[in-house]
Amino acid sequence: MPELPEVEIVCQALKPVLEKSSFLKIQLNRPNLRYPFPSNLEQELVNHPITIVHRRAKYILINFSHGLTLIWHLGMSGRVIIEDLDAPSLKSGPHDHVIFMTSHNHKVTYRDPRRFGFLRLIATHQLNTLAPFSTLGPDSFGDSQLNASLFHERLQYHNIPIKRALLDQKIIAGIGNIYASEALWQAKLSPLRLTNSLTLAETGLLLKKIQDVLERAIAAGGSTLRDHVHPNGDIGYFQHFFKVYNHKDKICSRCHLFPIIKIIQGTRSTYYCNHCQK
Ligand SMILES: [Zn+2]
Structure with a gap:
């Protein structure tokens, strides 16, 4: 299972690719992973600027300028593959379940053979009132309040x-x-x-x-x-x-x-x- 360092590394890799960019297309290659995908995912997110990509515990959080946050959990075996759309693309594999095309010419693929990962969409202001975020302790890495x-x-x-x-x-x-x-x-x-x-x-x-x-x-x-x-x-x-x-x-x-x-x-x-x- 990806632990915090792996999630932090994925988050750091996504930051420069996604911040100030937006999704042009979100391709879902199946209806669900651990949970069904949000039914209106593409409609809710496409063309809305991404403001911040950050991490809380083992969750990647992608905030959008219109007040929504995409919660992304890598489950047991999730990988994120970032490719330049201008570069020769690798062929999608059977475990490539979600493909995001960005306005800055990147293709971000979520590959998850065991399908324990998930995507959830919520209003950013509700994040800290929802489980598990409402009960999470201080973050073990990068939380300045924790002494x-x-x-x-x-x-x-x-x-x-x-x-x-x-x-x-x-x-x-x-x-x-x-x-x-x-x-x-x-x-x-x-x-x-x-x-x-x-x-x-x-x-x-x-x-x-x-x-x-x-x-x-x-x-x-x-x-x-x-x-x-x-x-x-x-x-x-x-x-x-x-x-x-x-x-x-x-x-x-x-x-x-x-x-x-x-x-x-x-x-x-x-x-x-x-x-x-x-
Ligand atoms: Zn010893």
Whole structure:
């Protein structure tokens, strides 16, 4: 599943292509993905200027000047392919479900073999009143309001293992399973520690490590577990930097003493070093 870094990378790639542009045509090659497409999608959006392309948690949000926002979720296997209309075009494949033609001469294709992605159209002013946006916690990356004391305060309300809290989008938004394990290893915190046992200093360090690990992943082009590929078709390589994720039984690269262990928390795999994470 694309995690926050991949979604951020897609968002950064779409920004210069879509902002100040508009859609000339929206071609839907099937009636639905995870949900039916908005029935009036093309009629509502074509020829209206796009003002801002941004991200909230793992959602790409495209705002239009006439007060509508297109919510785009990449699901489990979504890819975005950006092509110049003047360049020789690749042939559309069987999983190319949505094709946007822009006024700035781009073709933006949404390819999603597993079809868990979706598009939704809403009034921009309603965004924060609708689920899931109404209940999302502060964004783990790029939210200037989020600091150590706010994060600490939010964690103190709960008495659950910190790893589970990191995945709870209502506490902090945008952290997926991979980066939760990586950030906890970086911060030397056990995934089993209860949220309300964390000191302010530990919380501050954890927040810094979360942001570091996401920032490095974005800089490295995002990880490409399963079948995610970048907008330009390149494959990212951040997984080579993973210290614990999928490293079961490998010796911890920090203490060089103990193997990384894998446990299941909730339904999700957690990887950690029982020696250096306390
Ligand atoms: Zn270790």
